[in-house]
Amino acid sequence: MNYKAVLKNIYQTIIAEENEGKVATYIPELAKVNSENFGVHFLSVDTEEHGIGDWQKKFSIQSISKVISLSLAYKIFGDTIWERVGVEPSGTAFNSLVQLESDHGIPRNPFINAGAMVICDMLVTHLKNPKADFLAYVKEICNCDQIQYSETVARSEASIGYRNKALCNYIKSFGNIKNDPKDVLDFYFNMCSIEMNCKELSKTFMFLANSNFKTSKGEKLLNTSKTKRVNAIMQTCGFYDESGEFSFKVGLPGKSGVGGGIVAVHPDRYCITVWSPKLNEKGNSYRGMKFLEAFTTVTELSIF
Template sequence: MEYQQIINSIYNEVLLLENKGTVADYIPELEKVNSNKFGIALIDNHQNNYSIGDAKEKFSIQSISKVLTTAIIFSKIGNDLWQRVGFEPSGNAFNSLVQLEYENGIPRNPFINAGALVIADLMLSHFDNPKAYFLNFIRELAENEAIDYNETVAQSEKEHGFRNAALVNYIKSFHNITNAPEDVLDFYFYQCSIEMTCEDLAKVFQLFSHNGLIPKSKTKFLTTSQCKRMNALMQMCGFYDQAGEFTFKVGLPGKSGVGGGVVAIYPNHYTVAVWSPKLNKKGNSYYGLETLERLTTITEASIF
């Protein structure tokens, strides 16, 4: 497959589209990002790298980090995880409080904010220094020691994270948060502030295209069964209440973040990451989704 030629063609085609999205403005630091940035990186399972545009520029991965914390906890405690959080699509906005009321504080899945806060609570419970563990884990997967938290973004989220504070305290009232809410929020804001390039992100997510194996070290971090379930979660829940449309148009497991990043996995073939900060009304990168729809259409290859 001539991946470089394919992503070059897609990049030039998507650039001609009117980008109808808007940059996330509820986190002030994200609003400052150049909205015209656009990069694509694809890594196949033979470790060949293909990229174009702003694929080497760092950006805040935001909710894409939820996949990685979930994978860590799933690896650590196995199916006990599903006693604390569900694995069904939510059908509501990523920061919704609505479902928690009638589901007794058990978030619908780990990729909505409520679920990610429960995962953050579990990170605090299972690691003495969860921030250091998480950062080192990502650096290992990316083979890049320069990856770090963005302190400014983390503080900006902390100063404007009132809805997340409401979520974690509400879940705490159902006894599904065991640590102090302020500590859970602190870890959560930092995990979302992690900065990576498209190339880093595509490399990190190879864990999920290699059946749970870390390619460089050949370490089996997730069982094949666990990796299958992580990919299923991304397929069903990775794009919030646009997950059905993403499955219909793209046909790959993936995850988006309000920093404008999107990552997708074609198991046993490749991982691909796209960055374009302007988001559609569902909170997903407008150019990112256009790019991935074209990728699976041109290659005539998806999981379906």
């Protein structure tokens, strides 16, 4: 397969078309990003790699970070995490509160904001220096040194984060947040503010694609069963109430972020990251979805 030619063709086709959707503005700092940024990075398990367009520019990974926090909590606590968060698609927006009341504070899955906060709470309890330790973990699985939180983005989100604050406090009222909501939210906003480029994201997600993956310290992160499960949750819940659509059109486990990034994983074959800040109505990158649909269609490399 000539991946380079396929990627280039799709990129040129999509960049010539109208760039629909809107950049997220509810986090004031994200509204400042140039909406025409468009980057792609492909990395195969046998280390073939190709970057196109703005693949070297850093962007706010936002909800993509929820996969990293889930993997760390899963590694530390094992299957006990499922006592506090479910594995069902919610069919609701990423920031929805509605199901928490009837579900007694147990979020449907770890990728909606509510579920990600419960996972953050577990990490805040366990890690000595939660923010520093989490960042060190991200660097270790990415095997990259230049990864940072964006204080500016984290502060910007905290300044308007009324809904997330409501979510966290509401879950606390059911007893499913153990720490002070302020500490959990601080960790959550910082986690979402991590900045990476497309290549760093493809590398970070290799632990879900390559069964021989080892961290920079030579450790295996998750065993085969846990890896399968994280991929399964990305497949069913990675795009909120557009998860079915992504599965239908792209056919890969993946995760989106409101910064316009999408990472998709083909177990045993490759990771691919697309970044384009304009989002569709469901909060997922418009061009990212289009690019990945075309990629798995042309290459016939989806998991189905």
